[in-house]
Amino acid sequence: MPRASTAVALAPIKAFFRVVTSTEARDHLATFAPRTTSETIPTVDACGRVLAKALTSPVDLPHFHRTNMDGYAVRAHDTFGASASLPMYLKLVGSVEMGKTVTRALKKGETMRIATGGMLPPGADSMVMVEYTEEMGDGTLEVQRSTSPWENILRIGEDIKKGAAIFATGRRLRAHDLGALTGVGLTKVPVHRRPKVALISTGDEIVAPEQSPKPGQIRNINQYSLRAMITEAGGEPMDLGVVKDDRPAFEQAMARALSVADVVMISGGSSVGIKDMTVDVVCSFPKSAVFFHGISIAPGKPTIFAKAAGKPVMGLPGHPVSALVVFSLFGAPLVRLVGGEPATTAFAPLRTTRARLAQNVASAPGREDYVRVLLTENNAGLLLAQPLPGKSGAVFSLVQANGMFCIPHNEEGKEAGEEVEVILF
Numbered sequence: 002m003p004r005a006s007t008a009v010a011l012a013p014i015k016a017f018f019r020v021v022t023s024t025e026a027r028d029h030l031a032t033f034a035p036r037t038t039s040e041t042i043p044t045v046d047a048c049g050r051v052l053a054k055a056l057t058s059p060v061d062l063p064h065f066h067r068t069n070m071d072g073y074a075v076r077a078h079d080t081f082g083a084s085a086s087l088p089m090y091l092k093l094v095g096s097v098e099m100g101k102t103v104t105r106a107l108k109k110g111e112t113m114r115i116a117t118g119g120m121l122p123p124g125a126d127s128m129v130m131v132e133y134t135e136e137m138g139d140g141t142l143e144v145q146r147s148t149s150p151w152e153n154i155l156r157i158g159e160d161i162k163k164g165a166a167i168f169a170t171g172r173r174l175r176a177h178d179l180g181a182l183t184g185v186g187l188t189k190v191p192v193h194r195r196p197k198v199a200l201i202s203t204g205d206e207i208v209a210p211e212q213s214p215k216p217g218q219i220r221n222i223n224q225y226s227l228r229a230m231i232t233e234a235g236g237e238p239m240d241l242g243v244v245k246d247d248r249p250a251f252e253q254a255m256a257r258a259l260s261v262a263d264v265v266m267i268s269g270g271s272s273v274g275i276k277d278m279t280v281d282v283v284c285s286f287p288k289s290a291v292f293f294h295g296i297s298i299a300p301g302k303p304t305i306f307a308k309a310a311g312k313p314v315m316g317l318p319g320h321p322v323s324a325l326v327v328f329s330l331f332g333a334p335l336v337r338l339v340g341g342e343p344a345t346t347a348f349a350p351l352r353t354t355r356a357r358l359a360q361n362v363a364s365a366p367g368r369e370d371y372v373r374v375l376l377t378e379n380n381a382g383l384l385l386a387q388p389l390p391g392k393s394g395a396v397f398s399l400v401q402a403n404g405m406f407c408i409p410h411n412e413e414g415k416e417a418g419e420e421v422e423v424i425l426f
Contacts, residue, residue: 019291020293020294020295020296021293021295021296022369022410023296023297023298025293026296026304026306027344027348029293029306030306030313030331030334030335030338031344031347031348033313034313034335035263035311035313035339036339036341037195037339037341038193039053039191039192039193039194040192040193040194041189041190041192042190042192043188043189044187044188044190045179045188047174047190047192048175048176048179049173049235050173050174050190050192050195051171051172051173051174051193051235051337051341052169052170052171052172052174052190052191052341053170053192053341054191055168055169056166056167056168056182056187056190057164057166057167058162058163058164058165059163060186061157061158061161062158062160062161062184062185063155063158063159063160065120065121066154066155066156066157067118067119067120067121067154068116068117068118068121068153068154069153069155070117070128070131070153071130071131072115072128072129072130072131072133072134072153073112073114073128073129073142074097074112074114074115074122074127074128075091075107075112075125075127075128075129075144076107076109076124076125076126077126077147077148077149077150077151077152079091079109080127080129080144080146081147082147083144083145083147085146088144088145089144089147090137090142090143090144091110091111091112091141091144092110092111092141092142093112093113093136093141094107094111094112094140095113095114096113096114096115097120097122099116099118101120102120103120103121103123105122106122106124107125108124112129112144121154126150126154127148127150127152127153128148128152129144129146133145133146161185167181167182167185167187171341171342171343173235173337173346174190174192192341193341194340195235195340196235196237196263196264196336196339197239197261197262197263198231198236198237198238198239198264198266198336199239199257199259199261199262199264199265200224200231200240200268201241201254201255201265201266201267202224202242202243202244202268202269203243203244203245203246203251203268203269203279203319204245204269204270205246206218207243208221208243209242210224221243223268223269223317223319223324224240224268226324227266227324227332230325230329230332230333231266231332231336234333234337234340235336235337235340235342236264236336236339236340239258239262241254241257241258242254246270246278248278251270251278251279251282252282255282255283255309256286259286259309263339264312264315264335264339265309265312265314265315266314266315266317266328266332267305267315267316267317268317268319268324269317269319279305279316280294280305280307283305283307283308283309283316284307286309287310288309289308289309290307290308291305291306293305293306296327296331297369297410298327298330298368298371299365299368299369300322300323300326300327300371301318301323301324301326301327301330301371302318303323304317304327304331306335313335313339315331315332317332321396321399322399326371329424330371334347334348335347350424352424352425353422353423353424353425354376354404354425355384355420355421355422355423356376356384356385356386356420356421356423357383357384357386357418357419357421358385358386358388358415358417358418358420359386359387359417360388360417361415361416361417362388362408362415364408364413364414364415366410366413367410368410369409369410370407370408371405371406371407372388372405372406372408373388373389373391373401373402373404374386374387374388374402374404374405374406375403376403376404376423386404386406386421399426403425404423404424404426405423405426406421407422
């Protein structure tokens with residue numbers, strides 16, 4: 002619980018605590034992001050989870066020589082010199098049965114039918130594809146092309162050898178990763194527990210989405226969007242509802258959030274208004290510190306990153322556009338960091354594309370500007386980025402946009418026709 006506090010009187014609007022660059026903000030997040038504990042789960046359920054331990058292969062894959070084409074198993078030496086005009090003739094002695102161990106060894110001048118993935122018979126060291134052969138009908142195979150040793154064969158351990166590294170710690174597993182793990186017999190994997198992310202919405206003006214707001218009130222626009230974005234980042238959202246601008250109520254909500262969650266996200270209350278008390282409440286808890294209060298970006302400057310009770314706390318701006326842009330740039334990476342990902346992947350945009358600006362865009366130097374855009378194709382098939390106007394409280398400017406691009410702090414804008422990297426929503 003927080004330290005004892007007294008009633009807070011209204012005070013003049015305060016200055017920002019400490020404004021940092023986006024690079025400095027990322028450094029703070031990467032430095033202080035305690036990882037969740039690990040758990041072992043079935044591989045079939047591990048898509049999207051982050052490995053808590055490096056994995057090595059317990060077996061060779063494949064564990065027998067197998068073919069990767071349909072054709073005939075041969076001894077490569079028996080086919081040397083074969084061509085369509087001067088074919089070789091081999092004795093057809095049977096077929097390889099799929100899923101069964103082959104014990105019959107090929108002798109000189111012999112061959113066996115074999116399907117893709119079949120086990121190469123002992124004595125064989127190559128395979129000739131079916132399109133370069135013809136069965137003569139008397140147990141003889143005509144071979145119209147020579148093969149080299151191990152042609153069209155996946156040898157023991159060629160895919161991966163026993164003891165070789167598969168995945169490093171911190172890898173977020175993808176669907177095809179699960180197939181690779183299953184292929185070497187790893188049916189359970191150690192992963193980081195999904196971070197529990199408590200979401201607190203603040204403000205006297207905020208009402209639940211299902212309510213009809215009165216004049217001066219607004220629905221909790223950020224609630225559903227942030228919950229979805231937390232899930233997309235690999236976290237488990239815990240919605241703690243709306244807290245009015247009342248310090249004891251705010252402290253109680255914070256105490257509950259810190260007791261049940263790994264990360265606390267606060268929507269609203271991060272600016273410098275007379276009722277914005279997030280910093281004071283955070284600092285009332287033990288093991289607390291404010292790393293920064295403000296990032297030199299637009300939208301989203303009034304952003305807080307702190308710790309309370311030793312857990313990361315992020316204060317997001319209340320305006321919907323600002324909140325969602327900041328969460329994309331810093332909130333989602335924080336969730337991924339706490340969930341076990343390294344900074345190199347946690348801060349990487351999930352999807353980007355390059356496009357040319359459809360019009361000039363001005364920017365104030367000294368800050369990064371994140372401009373929302375609508376991507377379209379012109380008649381020549383060129384991808385264009387059309388900047389969308391809209392203030393930070395206009396949520397439908399985000400709905401219309403399908404991405405955003407950054408104007409660096411040392412530039413005064415971008416010109417029409419200039420190529421930009423668009424972070425896709």
